[in-house]
Amino acid sequence: MRRGWACGAVSAALAFTLSSAAASTASGAPRFSAHGSANQVYVTGLAPHARMSLVNRRGQQIPSIYNQTIPSHGYGYLRTRDGTKLAIDVRLPSDLPSEVGLPVPVPRPLAGGQYPTLIEYSGYGYADPPAPVNGIAVLANAMGFAVVDVNMRGTGCSGGAYDFFEPLQNLDGYDVIETVAHQPWVLHHKVGMMGISFGGISQLFTAQTRPPDLAAIAPLSVIDQTQTTLYPGGILNTGFAFTWAKERVHDALPASPSGGQSWAYQQIQQGDETCKDNQALHSEAVNLLGKIRTNNHYVPAVADPLSPITFVNKINVPVFLACQWTDEQTGGHCPDLAEHFTGTSRKWFTFTNGQHIDSLDPQTFNRWCDFLQLFVAQDLPANGCALTRAAGPLIYQTAMGIPGVSLPPDPIQQQPTYSGALAAFENLAPIRVLFDSGAGSGAAGQPSPGFEDSFSRFPVPGTFGRSWYMGSNGTLNDSRTGRGANRFTWNPRALPMKDFNGGTGLGSGGLWTALPKYQWNPNPSGTSVSYMTAPLSSNTVVIGAGYARVWVRSSSRNVDLQATVSEVRPDGNETFVQNGWVRADERKLDARKSRPLEPVLSLRAKDVQPLPRGRFTQVTVPLYYEGHAYRAGSRIK
Template sequence: MKSPFARRLAGAAFAACAMLALAAPGLALAQAQVPVGTGTAPDELAPPVKHQAPFFARRITGYLPARDGTQLRFSALLPKGKGPFPVIVNYSGYDPGSIGGAAYMDDNTAMSVNLDRALVQAGYAVVGVSARGTACSEGQFEFLSMRYGQDGRDAIEWIAIQPWANGAVGMANWSWAGMSQIATAAEQPPHLKAIAPGMVLGDARLDSWFIGGIPAPGFVDGWWGYLHSRWDAARHSAQAEGDQRCLAQIAQNLQTAEKNRVPSILIRHPVRDDYIEIRNMAARTHQIQVPVFSMEAFQDEAVIAREGYYQETLDPARLWFLQTNGAHDVYVSTRFRRQLIAFFDRFVKGRVNGFEATPHVQVWTEATLAGPAQGIFENLTPGVTLKSDVFPLQVTPRAFALDAGGKLVPDAPAGTGQDDYDYPLRGPAVQHEFTRDSWEALKPGWEKATLAYTTPALAEDFIGYGSGAADLWMAASGADADVQVTLTEVRPDGQEVYVQRGWLRLSDRAQDPARSTPLRPWPLDRPDSMAAMVPGEPALARIEIQKFAHVFRTGSRIRLWIDTPSQFGGNLFAPQSVPTRLTVLHDAAHPSRLMLGQAPASAVVGAIPASAPACGTVLHQPCRADPLAGNAITLGLPQPQGEK
């Protein structure tokens, strides 16, 4: 590993709920596992994994009962002092029931040892609980079933009455351990005081398994090998401890979990039926009554930034929301951690510390990895911060009309003409290389399989925020196709910066009128609402551009690419493969447009730096040379022989 991104991603990034699209079977990778060095040289290599010195005064392991008698493995790390202590719970199907064991002390764990250390040093007992049917816990594995939240409630209530616990319990961590929090809190356990979920699947289908209705099987295929690697870590700890019960249970779970292996579930349930709808946890999060500190990463390569929009179902007065550019594992950021512990001190310990004055919305943009850190992503540092004292941060919808000649015209009602492109040559992958932020090279013939629309140079800064929409009037020569749109910034220096993407299967284009807004398409996504395209007949395809925040500076141009779904991080799509000619119409009768939210300048904390960050420094927003530089390429049309 030679690049800066190698050291910050090694052993992390695609981990946790990150479903490793290109991982080899059984590849063992762990979140926040490999520490980075404390130096700042760009070519610094990651040091080897180091053994952690004990930071807890006492470790207690055992099994706690769910309501049906199933025994769930737990491990409690207690701080110094007499106790009893407030408790922070880490609950998932990875290896939390083995925290503090031999593998964990070698940094081989799904979550962050450094975060646990900080919590213990702050006076909290940290308790890990393994979900039923995973690692050392009894029961049948079933990902995100209703029982998952019920078991979480049972665990919280059992932990709260232990002699070393004072009855006040919070929950922390991200990915699967974030999903556990919203599932558990929706069950309203009386002793749960606060949760801090990060990077979750609020609606597993649209957030991961079928984004925009398009199958993304690479997501779950790689994850199954990662899950087994986490149970291998639990087995390593059990072997060191001579825990035969745990070893026997892991061996059994490796067999019985295959019944509900997630790839098999998606084969059995390719549309939103009752089984899949149970995995829509955002449909139940309105039942959450405790304070919530939510974190998400816009360019999350694992679970994307959609999260079922569960935050909008919560009491906004009891929600604090931090969003940032970057990767799945930036929850470990020490800048975030300081706020996290203050949040728990206020609502779990009950300490009056002024946390309520924290803005309800914080948005980090242009975040880089700057300065020393002990673990991956801990030194995440924003370049521009937005804030709002109320949720949500209000934006002004701005329309950009698609027009002839690849133009994207601000504030215009409609353009003229239409453009065609060949399907299904995949667009370029982004974040497809595990060791660095990346754009894939363009494929031969891409000029005929891609459309692009670009604004004139901006006369003033444009602060884009929130979800967006590509409202495209499309016609197809066949019955169905999948569409990918990519939002970028083209800088005056000729570099093109990745901002965000969106996806839609055209047969899943019917919209939910109760949930859709000008800035957020929301597919009905039910079998009875899906319909094939009528060849040659235009239909409106509203494509959700995932949430983002980005400063498009004066002199830059905003661009929208349209092509065939490829890969973003762990999300490797399986688009329809029938060759089709697709048409994007943009005339008065078919006003195709890009809709973006513009945040007010008053939301910016301080001043926006005049110069954009250097390419390659902003986490998960890679640059490339502008492929359209010089305007020598006419997209969607056959190219003259020899023209590039």
């Protein structure tokens, strides 16, 4: 048991009273059972709509933690059910910096001082008073929302100890939602959740707990499973994923000049005693890097609670979700989530090519704003989205360093009534795919798609598989052309370890700029094999997953394989589309989970099998999802 949990003989210190609406036995005595644990009481056996009160030994009713008062503006703390204090900062539209020169007036609170309210929740420095670290509260403020930025337990100035999406974090999220919703300044006494990346993923974990006052969630750039990002194909992702885990370990340390989140150390230096006291358990954070190394194979009891595809079916509120096929941080497996959101009929998804930040591209931004106005603010999008529409060029210059980007016309925002806008939005197809982002209207590299299409579900109805067979001389053919083998010698120094050397983000050489400078070079001869189709006779659109099935013989009993799919245009230019990976000794497929176009690796330790010596063995390389239009005359490589 982790130190710091408030445990004890809770049931011995509490008493229960039951109102007259409760179920009773024939003798009139109430019939239910209750037990206490960690400052919680679990009650079963009540009739529907029965009411209970929790009282102390003196018969005094114990107030709900959800009735606590938190600041209506600025920095403070929120107490969860186990007594942990989470650092928060309430940011209002009036906090928008005046020096940026907004083109229209800042939204004001409604009568009574109420704001539609959103929660942004992660282990980043969201509660940092000047501005959230890696947060997007400023965008929601510009849409007229108050934003409550919350640091997860064990990070920043929040109490407790950190672990990666443990159950306590999910329950904390529940408590945050219910506490904020009960504040007098919250419109409708319902709140939404919004955020990107860490702040998007946390919404999935929290919403599965079904807080009654959660209005909607809007996660951007998220994962479908921890495994598909951390161990793609059974290979540890030592690029972004493992580096991100190292950063979380550092951020979870007690705040000091050399560890923890720097803003928390500054708070302590400025006299924040609560922040100082909250560092007590930070040193008890779970060894996240050790946990990653230990769990290098699929163990359902460990992996499934960390895999949103296993629990998003519990989410019962409206959902707007956007992610990218080629996200350099969370990976290209997010679209797998769409078919698992079975708990709500109000769900909309946008998928596009692009980087981690492209879930905020103009077309997606419009729909994101519409969704939050309709389902959280319960207001006409034309009202709430007016400032962001006018400030579009400023937003994209600031967020991506790309000038001249405006939000396109939006039919939902052109609706004159709330009911009309809501009906129009609910009539939208659930699945929206944006193609060729960066090649639409405007200058090259601006975040605008060439075209888009919409579908009733994902995987897309009418999808069928197309196979090509590897042949001699590097060809991909419509049918098998005989026997043969191609050889190559793996050379880890054949190419640089990275094909991009700039920083993630905007600024000179940044990855999120219009035309980042990739050094994507072909492998030197003899260090890989490649195959290419004949020129396509017609445009071919691919939406979904796939695989490369190869027969492998190796001088090593184990090899890591990567398959890369690209489009080679008639002029010789090549466009990256997608990757797939597999560690050869992890090649066994999970027959129960696999589908014809989506093979799923077992990744269980019991299924590990080295390659046999001296003979060919079939290996399937699952390809991550793509949404790409291959043009007539191009070749698929």
